[in-house]
Amino acid sequence: MLDAARQPRAHWRAMLANLEHETHETVRQRSETVRRQVRENGVTYNVAADANGKERPWDLNVLPLILPHEEWSGIEAAVIQRANLLNKILADVYGKQEMLREGLLPSALIDGHPGFLRPCHDIRHHDDIALHFYAVDLARAPDGRWWVMADRTQTPSGAGYALENRAIIAPTFPNLLRELKVQPLAKFFRTMHESLVHWGRRCAAEGDVPAPLREGEMPLIVLLTAGQRSASYYEQAYLARYLGLPLVEGGDLTVRDGVVFLKTLAGLHRVHVIMRRVDDESCDPLELHGSMLGVTGLTQAARRGNVLIANSLGSSLLESGALLGYLPALSRRLLGEPLKMPSVATWWCGEPAALETVISGLDRLVIKPSFSQLPSFAVFGQDLAGAARANFIAGLRANPNNYIAQELVRLSQAPVWMTGPAPGLQARAIGVRVFACATPNGYMVMPGGLTRVATGPDARVLAMQMGGASKDTWVQARAKVEAHRLQKRVITSEDLVREDTSLSSRVAENLLWFGRHAERCDNIARLLRVTLHFLFNVRFDQRGAEWPTVKALCIWFQLIDADTESPAPGGAGALPPAVLTDAEIESALLRAVVSPDVSGLARQQQQLYRIAGQLHERFSVDNWRALNRMVQPVALAGEAPSQSEIMTILDDATASLMTLAGFALDGMTRDLGWRFMSIGRRLERLQFQCVVLQRALSMDENGNLEWLLELSDSIVTYRARYRAQPEWLPVLDLLLRDETNPRSILFQIDGIQGAMLKIARIHGACGEYLLAPAREALIALDPGTDLNHGNAVLGELLNRIQLASAALSEQISLQFFSYTDNGQQRSRTS
């Protein structure tokens, strides 16, 4: 931040001038806003070290790193050069292997590299591009020189976080961004996407199973994820959403005759490009020997030219720090020019001379594994003494090929706004990850990056895995910047899209279950609220015939343990004896609200959240904010919340669920996915209302019906219409057959049938007829004679509806989700 004369560098002056006008309090507020945004957007990073796979909120510092135009031009040119060089090395190793023959690469580094995937040898790439996406970790020495610390060539992560950082920071300093001519990031992603589209078209046309695309027809590009457990899952989902790509797991894809397909509701859809975030070895259980997660036959599909995999399989090879020492000579040989930016001084112990240098100079070196396939570690020579040092050196000598040693680089520092007990500016060491993507016209560098901040004043390791923080990275333009927007292409009328045809079966299934669980949350919250209202506000001796019914419902939905208060013999409709005291019931219900260990609201919310996590890319940021707001109060509630706290939690939960439902109604397009979600919601509500009404009908005739209306969210309508105490006829009419009441049985049936008819129009008959007989019977009811408490026909009808809805649910699974591998095991033979 300071130049040699210890004056602030020019570009910092504007920033500092801006901060100068601000009190500590304002900066603190800005910082707090950033933290809240991160939390509400649900930006997380999975800490791999945590056995429970815990998600950690993303740590974003309010102050950006600013890079002036001249400094950036140097970085940009060096990164482009390096991407070109690494791409050529990759092509050579997986092709002619001239560098091995010429001795520019030692055989031990290739033949002995655990990441060298022999099945990927001789796979051809369009325009000779094997490295489509590249990230490089840079560090700046105190003298201002930039150094390369490491190359990320397999599944470079962080670009999505950089994008998200900008989205959060930009509104915090709106004027400053313009004033400092900070370059936007969107164009980079647009270009990357357009390049993949270009190569996707070529795959469609030039593979050994050609099926050229029409002019406006888009190739299918998917983002392959290892799933929710991968460290940067949040980022993958964010990128998928930003670029509009289906986020798929290995099981969503299948290879047939050398062609990759996405399993969708409408059958198999050809995939042209796979942007992968799955490690090399895990991509294909048939040829790459890794886990069973990948896509069987993917290597063969790539070999036959029918799909583009970005980055190409086997590209982890270049991440080895042992390569760094060979790059200068390789650059002269392959590019005919010297390296523009040096790598941090690195010795590969596989060279006998280097090994001795390392051992004698251990104190100023950090030792790391040569290959990313080995367990990760960083040992500082200066920390080693006595027997530990001797042991370590013995280890180096035993397997020298597995170790590299790097010089400790003193990192330049940048100002960081520290929160906590003593807020204020402090200096911290930083490093920047810069991103490049291949285009048919050469590499392009993202004008920005992911700045990482060391955790403490003297931290020697920069790693998000270890809990570091990040900063937005501002690259200044020479001239005024034009605003860019994502995605621009020529779309003809033929290409207009109404239905998302690439909806995978797995996503559709998750959407259906999301709908069901959201509704289930709502039902449980309402039931808890109604029951607790009795407990808190109605004296025991004043509770009418409705109280045992309400309790029975709580038992039915497992909010009170059925073992302690088992239903009397005589069937499900019989009332349980009142053996539990109010205190016992209250404690059970409180647990049901806040504890995820028992069935109840907290557990239900967790399940909803988990399913939502699998649908990350389908929901807008606003939608996520609502979800996060819903889960947080329960998570933050103490061990023993007060009565009013509990009621507030339940009110908030219901309100958040309303917001979610509002998004579903108003914020999502009525595509196939939405219909599945809506069917899930309606099915769940239908089944809930059937149970509730059956129980209510078995209640004593004189019981108060207010709770039933409350539970069914219909009390306002009832009061507006009848302005009187609830009575059976109007209540049953409202809850059973009022097609305008969104809680009525008829409303659910109509909604389900409507959605299923729309699906049937695309996919053929799918069980939409199953509820038809029940609907007819419902309509045929005569309000004058049938809608009364004692009518056994009603209970029987509700029972039939329940059975039909269960059959329908099964039919949907059979017809649409059979492609998902649930219950289907994959096994390997040899």
Add this chain to the structure above:
Amino acid sequence: MDPPASARVSARYRVVHETRYRYQSMVSLSQQYMHLTPRLLPYQKTESHLIWLDPAVSEGKDGIDYFGNHTRHVALTVPHDSLLVHAESTVALYARPGPVQIEGTLPWESVRDMMGKEKSPASLEACRYLYASPHVNSFPALEAYARLSYTPGRAQLDAALDLTYRIFEDFEFDGSATDISTPLEQVLVGRRGVCQDFAQLMIGCLRSVGLPARYVSGYILTHPPEGKPRLVGADASHAWVSVFCPPLGWVDFDPTNHCLVQDEHITLGWGRDFSDVTPIRGVVLGGGKQLLDVQVTVTPLPLATET
């Protein structure tokens, strides 16, 4: 790779290799990757070869892998609860260098020191087989075992032959002691295993002293007990070791049968270890538990049919 015109056919064989999988439940999708086609070599010529499957497959793709072996990819999309893979080959073998020529080869240390320095195509190719691979790692006990044969200054092939004999003497053939995932450490301690274990153990020994070694997959002619007829399906896939010995090239040793490979071994292909040349690798969807049955029959044919 054709045998030289002057070469003399020393043996001819018909090999039938049948692999049957029986699944507990239906398999809806099966993708298989095979190394079942014999390589063409200066000392081995394929006269006929075919692979068929039951259920039959329409799709199949032949290829050559990184090591130069023949491969085939097939996929079955019809639901099935059993799969038969039938591979059938007729091969002619030609004379290889015999024991007489082994005397006077380079000291093993010279071969070791050549690795990584010498840039001839043969040496570079040998480097591919010099390092740890999925099933073969080096460890001190293994190196110590190897050193008993690799004494200072000993001729490369002399040492290899000695190691072959020692493995044969020290280890007992036992089909139930190991499986494909048994680590070398355990084989070395237990002193039991099958041809695959012995081959990989010998490869590990060679690599631990800095010498390249290949895993060769194929078949061997077995001899029925005196006076008994040759039984169909009584043979098995076999594996042995190829040792780099410049300037001769690669010389094959069979530690399971304490012999130098001559004209009773039929070569399918080679790699760094079993994982590179697994005869059949597959991934199936569904199926549940599976039963595997392999039958190999090697039948000698008369030499005279060649025209």
